Amino acid sequence: xxxxxxxxxxxxxxxxxxxxxxxxxxxxxxxxxxxxxxxxxxxxxxxxxxxxxxxxxxxxxxxxxxxxxxxxxxxxxxxxxxxxxxxxxxxxxxxxxxxxxxxxxxxxxxxxxxxxxxxxxxxxxxxxxxxxxxxxxxxxxxxxxxxxxxxxxxxxxxxxxxxxxxxxxxxxxxxxxxxxxxxxxxxxxxxxxxxxxxxxxxxxxxxxxxxxxxxxxxxxxxxxxxxxxxxxxxxxxxxxxxxxxxxxxxxxxxxxxxxxxx
Amino acid sequence: xxxxxxxxxxxxxxxxxxxxxxxxxxxxxxxxxxxxxxxxxxxxxxxxxxxxxxxxxxxxxxxxxxxxxxxxxxxxxxxxxxxxxxxxxxxxxxxxxxxxxxxxxxxxxxxxxxxxxxxxxxxxxxxxxxxxxxxxxxxxxxxx
Numbered sequence: 411x412x413x414x415x416x417x418x419x420x421x422x423x424x425x426x427x428x429x430x431x432x433x434x435x436x437x438x439x440x441x442x443x444x445x446x447x448x449x450x451x452x453x454x455x456x457x458x459x460x461x462x463x464x465x466x467x468x469x470x471x472x473x474x475x476x477x478x479x480x481x482x483x484x485x486x487x488x489x490x491x492x493x494x495x496x497x498x499x500x501x502x503x504x505x506x507x508x509x510x511x512x513x514x515x516x517x518x519x520x521x522x523x524x525x526x527x528x529x530x531x532x533x534x535x536x537x538x539x540x541x542x543x544x545x546x547x548x549x550x551x552x553x554x555x556x557x558x559x560x561x562x563x564x565x566x567x568x569x570x571x572x573x574x575x576x577x578x579x580x581x582x583x584x585x586x587x588x589x590x591x592x593x594x595x596x597x598x599x600x601x602x603x604x605x606x607x608x609x610x611x612x613x614x615x616x617x618x619x620x621x622x623x624x625x626x627x628x629x630x631x632x633x634x635x636x637x638x639x640x641x642x643x644x645x646x647x648x649x650x651x652x653x654x655x656x657x658x659x660x661x662x663x664x665x666x667x668x669x670x671x672x
Numbered sequence: 673x674x675x676x677x678x679x680x681x682x683x684x685x686x687x688x689x690x691x692x693x694x695x696x697x698x699x700x701x702x703x704x705x706x707x708x709x710x711x712x713x714x715x716x717x718x719x720x721x722x723x724x725x726x727x728x729x730x731x732x733x734x735x736x737x738x739x740x741x742x743x744x745x746x747x748x749x750x751x752x753x754x755x756x757x758x759x760x761x762x763x764x765x766x767x768x769x770x771x772x773x774x775x776x777x778x779x780x781x782x783x784x785x786x787x788x789x790x791x792x793x794x795x796x797x798x799x800x801x802x803x804x805x806x807x808x809x810x811x812x813x814x815x816x
């Protein structure tokens with residue numbers, strides 16, 4: 411484009427000719443169009459910037475919302491799983507469901523353990539499935555109690571043998587006293603004198619009765635061997651006073667199998 | 673707007689976005705802090721309360737708690753949990769040795785032999801834990 415007055419070359423944006431100082435009339439219209447384009451460009455740019463800012467804010471808010479939901483879920487999970495009562499209830503529900511689904515299998519296994527005289531296994535199986543007091547196991551009540559007594563006496567003997575303090579600084583004397591509790595309680599709670607059991611009670615007849623006799627005999631043998639008792643002492647231990655029995659068991663620990671003091 | 677201004681404009685971040693970015697960073701840290709706890713409690717809640725893993729059984733052995741070992745082994749077998757095989761054999765060995773002494777002393781040779789075979793089988797499967805089986809032998813001496 412040339413200046414209509416001096417003929418020099420001009421740019422489209424030159425409003426005044428830099429050579430003669432007159433107005434560049436040719437470019438007026440074009441400049442107006444350009445201005446319009448610029449204005450539209452700036453407007454579009456501003457709108458786009460505004461939209462992009464909003465999108466960025468919304469995006470971040472969505473991320474924050476999702477993270478808060480995730481943290482909430484984690485907090486809920488921690489609360490539910492760490493709460494002792496809730497956890498216990500969940501465990502009990504799970505076990506009850508398992509017992510309900512496999513009731514026949516569990517009943518068969520209990521019968522098998524009773525028949526095979528698996529005393530220790532039965533005591534833990536019954537505890538694992540909460541069978542003591544469970545529906546359908548009323549007749550097993552004394553059998554289960556016997557298994558618990560048997561296990562507790564064996565565990566007390568283990569405490570003496572391995573020197574484990576039971577996390578309570580238990581001494582050999584304490585373990586003897588603990589064994590004495592379960593032995594002296596046998597007649598009351600396993601034989602059922604405390605509850606006034608009659609001999610033909612369903613808890614004492616048939617396989618249950620045979621089991622109860624055998625487990626008592628084995629418990630007697632275990633106590634006799636590990637506490638070096640004489641036959642007479644072993645026979646009389648069931649009716650002895652707890653304290654006297656505890657003292658006798660402790661005294662027996664110091665003896666050899668031949669009955670002499672070590 | 674020249675390039676310099678555009679660059680300056682670009683570098684100037686919306687303060688609200690900055691604040692939201694800060695919140696996101698904080699939330700990431702909170703999440704990372706919460707995840708291990710959630711996994712720990714979930715894992716614990718799903719486990720059989722009586723079951724024991726090798727670490728607990730090893731701890732019991734350090735404390736010398738053989739009754740606890742036997743108990744753990746039974747609960748593991750009932751709960752269907754994958755149990756540490758060596759410790760199960762050690763538990764079997766300890767229980768059999770305990771009963772072997774009784775049957776042997778009372779002259780019940782049939783049952784004593786049965787326990788002896790359990791002990792032999794268990795000893796063969798316990799690997800490096802035989803050191804604890806030797807300890808059991810010292811704890812429960814049997815006069816042949």
